[in-house]
Amino acid sequence: MSAKFKPGDSVRVRIGAPPGHFRTPTYIQGKTxxxxxVHGAFRNPESLAYGGDGLPKQFxxxxxxxxxxxxxxxxVSQQDTLFIDIYEHWLxxx
Amino acid sequence: xxxxxxxGGWPEAGPINQAExxxxxxxxxxxxxxxLLASPTKQVLRVDELRxxxxxxxxxxxxxxxxxERWITAVEAxxxxxxxxTREEIDRKAEEVGRRQG
Numbered sequence: 001m002s003a004k005f006k007p008g009d010s011v012r013v014r015i016g017a018p019p020g021h022f023r024t025p026t027y028i029q030g031k032t033x034x035x036x037x038v039h040g041a042f043r044n045p046e047s048l049a050y051g052g053d054g055l056p057k058q059f060x061x062x063x064x065x066x067x068x069x070x071x072x073x074x075x076v077s078q079q080d081t082l083f084i085d086i087y088e089h090w091l092x093x094x
Numbered sequence: 095x096x097x098x099x100x101x102g103g104w105p106e107a108g109p110i111n112q113a114e115x116x117x118x119x120x121x122x123x124x125x126x127x128x129x130l131l132a133s134p135t136k137q138v139l140r141v142d143e144l145r146x147x148x149x150x151x152x153x154x155x156x157x158x159x160x161x162x163e164r165w166i167t168a169v170e171a172x173x174x175x176x177x178x179x180t181r182e183e184i185d186r187k188a189e190e191v192g193r194r195q196g
Contacts, residue, residue, distance in 0.1 A: 017095075021146040026096040027103035049146035071103065 001041065003059045004088055009035045011063060012094040013086060021049035024090045032094045033065035039085065059088040098153040121162040128169060139172045147171050 005011055015029045016022070023045055038061055043054025067080035074080070101107065117125075131138040147168035151159070159167060173179045 021142065021149060025102045026100050045142045045145075048140050048142035051143065 001056070003038045003041075003061075005035045005038070005059075005061060005091060005093075007035050007037060010094040011035055011061075011086075011091040013063075014090050014092060016090070018046070020046060022046050022090075024086060025084075027070065028065065028084055028086070031065055031070060033063040033069075035061050036064050036083065037062040044087070044089075060085055061088065061091065063091075097149060098151070098156045099149045117162070120166075124162045124166045124169070128165060131169065138178065139169070139176070143172055144168050 010032060011034070012032045013024060013028050013030060016024070038059060041057035041059050044052075044056075044058045045054070048054040062083055063086050065082045065084070066078075067076070067082055068074045068078055070082060096104075128141075128144065130136060132141055132144075144165065148156075148164045151164065151167065155167075156164065170179075170184060174181055174184070
C-alpha cells in the first residue's frame with residue numbers, strides 16, 4: 001500500500017457528512033490546498049470510534065490552505081496559511 | 095449543517111477566551127482516568143470512542159457542559175455501553191460518595 005499523494009500535490013477536500021465520527025471539519029470541506037507532508041498510514045478513526053479495528057490503515061497528510069480561500073472577507077494578511085491533517089479518503093486530486 | 099462540535103468558522107462564535115484554565119481536582123482526575131482507561135495496557139476505551147460519544151451529546155447538553163464535564167459524561171456512557179459498569183452501580187456509588195462528603 002502506498003500514499004496516493006506526495007508533497008506539492010494540489011488536493012481538494014471532499015464534501016461529506018457521514019453518520020458517525022469523522023475528522024474533517026466542515027470549514028475545510030470542498031476547499032483546495034497543497035500537500036506539505038505525508039505523515040504515514042494510521043488506523044481509521046471513523047472505525048476506531050465504534051470499536052472497529054480501523055483497518056485498512058489510511059494515509060494522513062498535512063495540507064496547507066490559503067486563509068483567503070477559506071473565509072469570506074479575510075482581511076488580515078494575504079500571506080496567511082492554515083495547516084490541517086486530513087486523511088487520504090477525504091482527498092481528491094485538484 | 096455542521097454538527098454541534100464542528101466549530102471552526104462559526105460566524106457567531108466570538109473571540110476565543112485565551113485565559114489560563116485552572117483545573118479543579120475532579121477535572122484532573124477525569125483526565126487521569128481517561129489516560130488510564132485508554133492506555134496500551136488497559137485498552138478499555140479509545141480516544142476516538144470518547145470523541146464519538148461527546149459528538150453524540152444532545153446539542154443543548156453539549157453547550158451546557160464544560161470541557162471535562164463532557165469527558166466524564168462520555169466516559170460514563172462508554173463504560174455502561176461496554177458493560178463494565180451499570181447505571182445502577184454508578185448511581186449507587188455516587189450517592190454513597192455524596193453522603194460521605196455531606
